[in-house]
Amino acid sequence: xxxxxxxxxxxxxxxxxxxxxxxxxxxxxxxxxxxxxxxxxxxxxxxxxxxxxxxxxxxxxxxxxxxxxxxxxxxxxxxxxxxxxxxxxxxxxxxxxxxxxxxxxxxxxxxxxxxxxxxxxxxxxxxxxxxxxxxxxxxxxxxxxxxxxxxxxxxxxxxxxxxxxxxxxxxxxxxxxxxxxxxxxxxxxxxxxxxxxxxxxxxxxxxxxxxxxxxxxxxxxxxxxxxxxxxxxxxxxxxxxxxxxxxxxxxxxxxxxxxxxxxxxxxxxxxxxxxxxxxxxxxxxxxxxxxxxxxxxxxxxxxxxxxxxxxxxxxxxxxxxxxxxxxxxxxxxx
Amino acid sequence: xxxxxxxxxxxxxxxxxxxxxxxxxxxxxxxxxxxxxxxxxxxxxxxxxxxxxxxxxxxxxxxxxxxxxxxxxxxxxxxxxxxxxxxxxxxxxxxxxxxxxxxxxxxxxxxxxxxxxxxxxxxxxxxxxxxxxxxxxxxxxxxxxxxxxxxxxxxxxxxxxxxxxxxxxxxxxxxxxxxxxxxxxxxxxxxxxxxxxxxxxxxxxxxxxxxxxxxxxxxxxxxxxxxxxxxxxxxxxxxxxxxxxxxxxxxxxxxxxxxxxxxxxxxxxxxxxxxxxxxxxxxxxxxxxxxxxxxxxxxxxxxxxxxxxxxxxxxxxxxxxxxxxxxxxxxxxxx
Numbered sequence: 001x002x003x004x005x006x007x008x009x010x011x012x013x014x015x016x017x018x019x020x021x022x023x024x025x026x027x028x029x030x031x032x033x034x035x036x037x038x039x040x041x042x043x044x045x046x047x048x049x050x051x052x053x054x055x056x057x058x059x060x061x062x063x064x065x066x067x068x069x070x071x072x073x074x075x076x077x078x079x080x081x082x083x084x085x086x087x088x089x090x091x092x093x094x095x096x097x098x099x100x101x102x103x104x105x106x107x108x109x110x111x112x113x114x115x116x117x118x119x120x121x122x123x124x125x126x127x128x129x130x131x132x133x134x135x136x137x138x139x140x141x142x143x144x145x146x147x148x149x150x151x152x153x154x155x156x157x158x159x160x161x162x163x164x165x166x167x168x169x170x171x172x173x174x175x176x177x178x179x180x181x182x183x184x185x186x187x188x189x190x191x192x193x194x195x196x197x198x199x200x201x202x203x204x205x206x207x208x209x210x211x212x213x214x215x216x217x218x219x220x221x222x223x224x225x226x227x228x229x230x231x232x233x234x235x236x237x238x239x240x241x242x243x244x245x246x247x248x249x250x251x252x253x254x255x256x257x258x259x260x261x262x263x264x265x266x267x268x269x270x271x272x273x274x275x276x277x278x279x280x281x282x283x284x285x286x287x288x289x290x291x292x293x294x295x296x297x298x299x300x301x302x303x304x305x306x307x308x309x310x311x312x313x314x315x316x317x318x319x320x321x322x323x324x325x326x327x328x329x330x331x332x333x334x
Numbered sequence: 335x336x337x338x339x340x341x342x343x344x345x346x347x348x349x350x351x352x353x354x355x356x357x358x359x360x361x362x363x364x365x366x367x368x369x370x371x372x373x374x375x376x377x378x379x380x381x382x383x384x385x386x387x388x389x390x391x392x393x394x395x396x397x398x399x400x401x402x403x404x405x406x407x408x409x410x411x412x413x414x415x416x417x418x419x420x421x422x423x424x425x426x427x428x429x430x431x432x433x434x435x436x437x438x439x440x441x442x443x444x445x446x447x448x449x450x451x452x453x454x455x456x457x458x459x460x461x462x463x464x465x466x467x468x469x470x471x472x473x474x475x476x477x478x479x480x481x482x483x484x485x486x487x488x489x490x491x492x493x494x495x496x497x498x499x500x501x502x503x504x505x506x507x508x509x510x511x512x513x514x515x516x517x518x519x520x521x522x523x524x525x526x527x528x529x530x531x532x533x534x535x536x537x538x539x540x541x542x543x544x545x546x547x548x549x550x551x552x553x554x555x556x557x558x559x560x561x562x563x564x565x566x567x568x569x570x571x572x573x574x575x576x577x578x579x580x581x582x583x584x585x586x587x588x589x590x591x592x593x594x595x596x597x598x599x600x601x602x603x604x605x606x607x608x609x610x611x612x613x614x615x616x617x618x619x620x621x622x623x624x625x626x627x628x629x630x631x632x633x634x635x636x637x638x639x640x641x642x643x644x645x646x647x648x649x650x651x652x653x654x655x656x657x658x659x660x661x662x663x664x665x666x667x668x669x
Contacts, residue, residue, distance in 0.1 A: 082421065082423070208442075209442040210442075211444070212437065212442055212444040215434070215444070216434050216437050218421070218423045218426070219431065219434065220417075220419060220421040222386070222415065222419055223417060223420040225406075225415070226410065226413075226414055226415035226416070226417070227434055227438060228407040228409055228410025228411070228437060229406055229437075268425055272425050273425050274423050274426045274430075275430070277444070
């Protein structure tokens with residue numbers, strides 16, 4: 001019963017945020033105009049239709065999908081490592097993407113051949129490279145903590161190279177790279193939305209038959225083995241799914257911090273469960289809502305102000321993790 | 335045979351834990367205890383037999399098949415393992431853990447059918463943990479948790495049950511209860527139970543076979559009584575068992591006894607426990623009267639259910655109405 005009411009409230013919140021995010025932005029569009037856009041396909045002003053169709057709806061769809069993907073990715077990493085501080089980027093996926101993009105922009109390709117898609121390809125190459133290295137390592141490293149450490153070190157190395165590149169670059173290149181690293185939901189062109197959706201939908205769908213295995217995996221390797229779980233297989237699967245989700249989001253939106261760590265904690269605290277059958281849908285809705293809220297704040301209503309997305313997610317996310325951790329501790333003492 | 339070890343050598347890499355290869359075969363309905371000090375490889379042998387670890391050489395067979403060649407889910411229906419190292423994630427209740435025992439038998443939606451539910455109910459009854467079901471795992475004591483996990487392992491309904499130190503965190507009544515439960519299940523379900531333990535008394539009392547590990551990388555197998563009668567249990571085992579009393583089957587309490595006292599009275603529970611009390615505070619207790627020794631006489635008036643302890647010492651006489659007063663007096667006069 002508790003679960004049902006929690007889901008109901010979450011869905012209400014999601015819909016409310018969705019409508020608000022459609023309504024507000026640098027240009028306010030009245031509710032009934034939004035309604036008529038969806039029902040009749042047009043609004044009374046041409047610009048409003050263009051803003052909704054070309055900018056806001058793709059951006060909101062991106063935000064919803066990115067939020068769901070990062071929350072799920074974080075959940076899987078936390079399950080895999082049984083570590084509350086694990087998140088989508090602990091294995092160095094975002095650092096790999098940054099290195100790719102840094103190499104691209106800081107070598108002066110900013111003005112060269114349509115910037116964005118070049119960035120996209122470089123980010124993809126960067127994250128897939130790190131991803132493959134991690135997968136390779138995971139075959140030989142049985143201990144999850146060692147893998148976590150390898151991911152961290154890999155991230156540090158790529159981060160170091162990025163710093164070097166930044167140090168030797170000029171102002172325009174630097175600005176372009178910085179803007180990428182702030183993250184944004186507005187970069188996915190309308191035509192590529194379906195590709196983005198596929199990249200996120202597929203791993204989530206593949207993960208569904210393994211909810212049961214993930215629940216059992218939480219009890220530790222020895223119990224999991226006794227229950228008939230192939231440890232290597234589930235480890236590999238979690239790394240594969242989680243990293244591909246993180247990589248797809250990073251490639252299309254840039255590194256979006258903190259959400260992936262914060263949302264699974266929030267869901268566990270609200271639903272008071274470790275059951276992945278509940279946590280996965282909960283993470284999808286809460287992750288999407290979290291991104292809608294961040295997007296709403298980043299495009300401050302009725303003003304031209306645009307805040308860097310990463311700054312918003314971090315300032316929203318950190319207090320949430322803090323509250324979740326404090327709540328958990330208080331319960332432990334009781 | 336249900337469980338066989340054939341020329342088995344276990345260990346890690348360069349470090350073998352047994353010098354002579356092991357050859358065992360255990361049948362259904364047998365309870366086997368592994369006894370020995372810490373660090374001799376009881377857990378390693380259990381993990382190897384469970385198929386979690388490759389043997390250095392030799393083979394393990396479960397009903398004739400090699401566990402290493404079985405699929406993970408096939409293994410789960412033949413063998414259940416209880417480890418002392420499982421985790422307690424927050425927000426997970428005891429029932430969810432017990433339910434995991436049916437993992438290999440449910441579909442991907444993890445729905446339990448009528449049969450699964452009956453099996454779970456039976457395990458809950460057997461370990462008497464109904465009151466724990468809705469409790470969160472991290473709020474359980476170590477002993478309660480262990481019983482929850484054993485219930486989980488029973489839900490697997492495997493032919494082979496392997497438990498790594500199942501009695502470690504339990505209190506004495508629960509230890510005895512667990513051994514009893516394991517023996518009952520072992521006999522009634524015709525399964526083979528393999529467990530490691532540090533409790534000599536319990537193992538000798540309940541095991542059908544004992545594997546005795548020495549500190550010198552040797553392992554001896556036998557039925558408990560034979561190991562005692564041949565003296566192997568003392569010869570072979572480590573120092574901790576040297577104080578063990580062969581005649582009673584319990585650990586002998588050795589104390590420094592510096593003073594002597596005479597205890598008289600008719601045999602009763604009161605006399606036995608008075609003797610224990612006197613020994614505890616450092617008296618060597620004898621029955622026959624000797625010179626210069628204080629005498630404690632216990633008088634029991636069964637009609638009024640009154641017990642009196644009379645102490646006569648150097649022409650002084652004292653009477654006590656409780657054993658505590660007697661012991662306090664003796665301790666005070668000695669200081």
